[in-house]
Amino acid sequence: MKFGILIQEGPYNHQASDSAYNFILASLAKGHEISGVFFYNDGVINTTKLMDIPADDRNISKRWSDLGAKGVQLIVCVAAAKRRGISQNVLIENARIDGLGQLSELCIESDRLVTFGD
Amino acid sequence: MKFGILIQEGPYNHQASDSAYNFILASLAKGHEISGVFFYNDGVINTTKLMDIPADDRNISKRWSDLGAKGVQLIVCVAAAKRRGISQNVLIENARIDGLGQLSELCIESDRLVTFGD
Amino acid sequence: MLHIVNKSPFKFRNLDSCLRIAKDDDPIMLIEDGVYAALPGTTLDRMMKEALKTHSVFAIQADLKARGVDRIIEGIQVCDYSCFVTLVEKHVPYSWL
Amino acid sequence: MLHIVNKSPFKFRNLDSCLRIAKDDDPIMLIEDGVYAALPGTTLDRMMKEALKTHSVFAIQADLKARGVDRIIEGIQVCDYSCFVTLVEKHVPYSWL
Amino acid sequence: MEETKPRKIMFVNRKAPHGSIYAYEGLEVILIFGAYDQEISAVFLDDAVLSLKKGQDTTELGTKGFSATFRVLESYGVEKRYVDKESLAQRGLTEDDLVVDVEIVDAAALRKVMGEQDVLLPF
Amino acid sequence: MEETKPRKIMFVNRKAPHGSIYAYEGLEVILIFGAYDQEISAVFLDDAVLSLKKGQDTTELGTKGFSATFRVLESYGVEKRYVDKESLAQRGLTEDDLVVDVEIVDAAALRKVMGEQDVLLPF
Numbered sequence: 001m002k003f004g005i006l007i008q009e010g011p012y013n014h015q016a017s018d019s020a021y022n023f024i025l026a027s028l029a030k031g032h033e034i035s036g037v038f039f040y041n042d043g044v045i046n047t048t049k050l051m052d053i054p055a056d057d058r059n060i061s062k063r064w065s066d067l068g069a070k071g072v073q074l075i076v077c078v079a080a081a082k083r084r085g086i087s088q089n090v091l092i093e094n095a096r097i098d099g100l101g102q103l104s105e106l107c108i109e110s111d112r113l114v115t116f117g118d
Numbered sequence: 119m120k121f122g123i124l125i126q127e128g129p130y131n132h133q134a135s136d137s138a139y140n141f142i143l144a145s146l147a148k149g150h151e152i153s154g155v156f157f158y159n160d161g162v163i164n165t166t167k168l169m170d171i172p173a174d175d176r177n178i179s180k181r182w183s184d185l186g187a188k189g190v191q192l193i194v195c196v197a198a199a200k201r202r203g204i205s206q207n208v209l210i211e212n213a214r215i216d217g218l219g220q221l222s223e224l225c226i227e228s229d230r231l232v233t234f235g236d
Numbered sequence: 237m238l239h240i241v242n243k244s245p246f247k248f249r250n251l252d253s254c255l256r257i258a259k260d261d262d263p264i265m266l267i268e269d270g271v272y273a274a275l276p277g278t279t280l281d282r283m284m285k286e287a288l289k290t291h292s293v294f295a296i297q298a299d300l301k302a303r304g305v306d307r308i309i310e311g312i313q314v315c316d317y318s319c320f321v322t323l324v325e326k327h328v329p330y331s332w333l
Numbered sequence: 334m335l336h337i338v339n340k341s342p343f344k345f346r347n348l349d350s351c352l353r354i355a356k357d358d359d360p361i362m363l364i365e366d367g368v369y370a371a372l373p374g375t376t377l378d379r380m381m382k383e384a385l386k387t388h389s390v391f392a393i394q395a396d397l398k399a400r401g402v403d404r405i406i407e408g409i410q411v412c413d414y415s416c417f418v419t420l421v422e423k424h425v426p427y428s429w430l
Numbered sequence: 431m432e433e434t435k436p437r438k439i440m441f442v443n444r445k446a447p448h449g450s451i452y453a454y455e456g457l458e459v460i461l462i463f464g465a466y467d468q469e470i471s472a473v474f475l476d477d478a479v480l481s482l483k484k485g486q487d488t489t490e491l492g493t494k495g496f497s498a499t500f501r502v503l504e505s506y507g508v509e510k511r512y513v514d515k516e517s518l519a520q521r522g523l524t525e526d527d528l529v530v531d532v533e534i535v536d537a538a539a540l541r542k543v544m545g546e547q548d549v550l551l552p553f
Numbered sequence: 554m555e556e557t558k559p560r561k562i563m564f565v566n567r568k569a570p571h572g573s574i575y576a577y578e579g580l581e582v583i584l585i586f587g588a589y590d591q592e593i594s595a596v597f598l599d600d601a602v603l604s605l606k607k608g609q610d611t612t613e614l615g616t617k618g619f620s621a622t623f624r625v626l627e628s629y630g631v632e633k634r635y636v637d638k639e640s641l642a643q644r645g646l647t648e649d650d651l652v653v654d655v656e657i658v659d660a661a662a663l664r665k666v667m668g669e670q671d672v673l674l675p676f
Binding site: 112113 | 337339364365366395413414415417418419421422425426428430
């Protein structure tokens with residue numbers, strides 16, 4: 001099946017980002033397709049490449065970028081990003097900033113849409 | 119009196135930042151001193167100069183920077199900032215990145231410490 | 237001690253915790269979504285009236301107006317930020333986040 | 334419909350709302366702090382046992398382990414992420430945020 | 431999945447306005463979705479019924495108000511707008527307190543309509 | 554305010570671990586504060602008692618664990634560590650379930666000690 005993922009919270013502050021990531025890995029392992037990950041609200045903070053993480057902890061933005069490199073679409077809401085200081089200049093590789101219409105597309109083309117948030 | 123302020127949430131996503139700002143203005147108007155504003159947890163996101171806000175809405179990071187220009191100490195927790203991609207390069211003017219020890223100092227030297235968060 | 241409550245009492249149990257711990261005569265300051273506790277005729281009406289017997293309860297005017305809460309439980313005092321500051325002058329604050 | 338609950342039922346009323354709206358036989362997936370609802374002998378014990386009469390209730394293993402919840406209410410099913418995915422295959426999910 | 435059939439997409443709003451941005455950002459999404467030819471509906475449950483309360487004025491707070499925008503939902507293609515009866519009652523509100531025309535429904539009706547959706551979006 | 558007298562600073566922890574970062578970041582603050590010569594204490598109330606539960610293992614989750622760190626609070630100068638009795642009972646826990654030696658107190662005792670502080674920090 002095709003799964004769309006909506007993430008509404010920033011990394012580290014809430015577990016939403018971790019749960020979404022674990023859910024996506026399990027979905028791919030079972031042969032499902034991830035039609036896209038949409039970052040909304042504070043979720044956009046997942047996609048800054050400026051994170052500087054202690055060596056003993058996971059690097060959440062790098063993890064997303066690596067997933068993008070494997071072909072998973074990473075879409076960052078432009079309006080939410082602007083409010084929170086996320087722009088093209090600080091964006092991780094393999095993600096793109098785009099409009100809310102992309103979330104609508106994701107809802108239309110995915111068999112399931114799963115939301116992770118606070 | 120001397121008031122220290124602790125902000126634990128990011129701008130826009132939660133009202134914490136607005137409440138703190140309104141509380142500070144009222145305190146200054148009554149002749150109190152703000153001994154410092156400490157940004158912790160997602161609160162550090164208040165201090166990115168990369169915010170791009172619609173013309174009809176308040177610019178929260180600019181508001182903090184202006185308050186800093188008037189002599190209010192703005193202290194951004196270094197550990198929390200690193201996790202969230204806030205570094206010297208993106209920091210608003212009149213704020214500084216510093217350690218948690220500064221929060222301790224603020225608790226010691228302030229008559230009251232007021233926390234705004236989620 | 238000044239108890240600051242900023243969460244809707246319909247979704248969060250923060251106000252319940254606050255009322256369990258607050259000492260008699262400790263004032264309670266409702267801010268942000270916490271001001272919804274001032275709505276009259278709700279399922280929390282009795283709890284609030286009970287609280288008013290032993291506590292002064294204040295609600296931020298700007299927060300009430302923003303939320304269209306124009307009628308409030310009798311006894312709850314409308315308070316601007318300046319009044320909030322006065323309460324902090326007098327009491328050590330704790331925010332029930 | 335699959336009901337996903339990620340909040341501690343001791344601090345938030347999300348699980349109460351979920352149980353009020355969930356249709357009989359709709360499965361409930363406890364994730365993140367939501368898995369605390371699986372703790373036995375709590376003040377919510379009766380509510381959970383009542384819920385188990387009409388719903389399958391699942392809790393993410395990794396979340397239970399992270400929180401040291403090694404004993405859980407009888408009838409609640411421990412579920413890994415793969416099992417969570419299977420539930421999403423079968424049901425339209427809604428997260429009670 | 432049939433590509434040609436419009437999808438039933440429901441916004442399930444549960445959060446209070448102003449204290450956090452979710453209600454506002456959720457509304458922005460609804461307005462965008464209305465432009466797509468899908469079956470869009472919105473439910474206001476729990477604290478989200480407070481978003482529809484009349485008389486909201488954020489001027490003094492210094493933040494953006496948005497309650498008036500709920501009035502345009504219908505013209506944006508959001509055909510069904512439900513409000514949970516019990517959520518209103520719990521908060522001491524009645525239909526007269528709301529800024530929009532909505533359908534007040536009980537838990538049974540809500541349960542049924544939520545069960546018919548292809549996508550349920552929480553805000 | 555007397556500059557020379559140590560201040561009574563209390564960490565009032567109320568949030569569950571792992572679902573959000575507050576409990577962890579709160580602990581980091583406590584450890585830093587211990588280095589200053591003040592009267593530092595910590596209270597675990599409501600969901601924060603869950604932070605002290607034995608047997609937490611975040612390996613499978615892929616996140617950082619920190620419950621063991623609570624054991625060093627005493628050596629970091631956090632002399633008083635209180636746990637609310639009712640919060641434990643509500644969650645079906647007893648003193649034996651906890652990773653640290655703490656003082657279990659009732660609401661009356663908590664009310665008293667909280668009322669004696671100069672600073673109350675919520676986490």
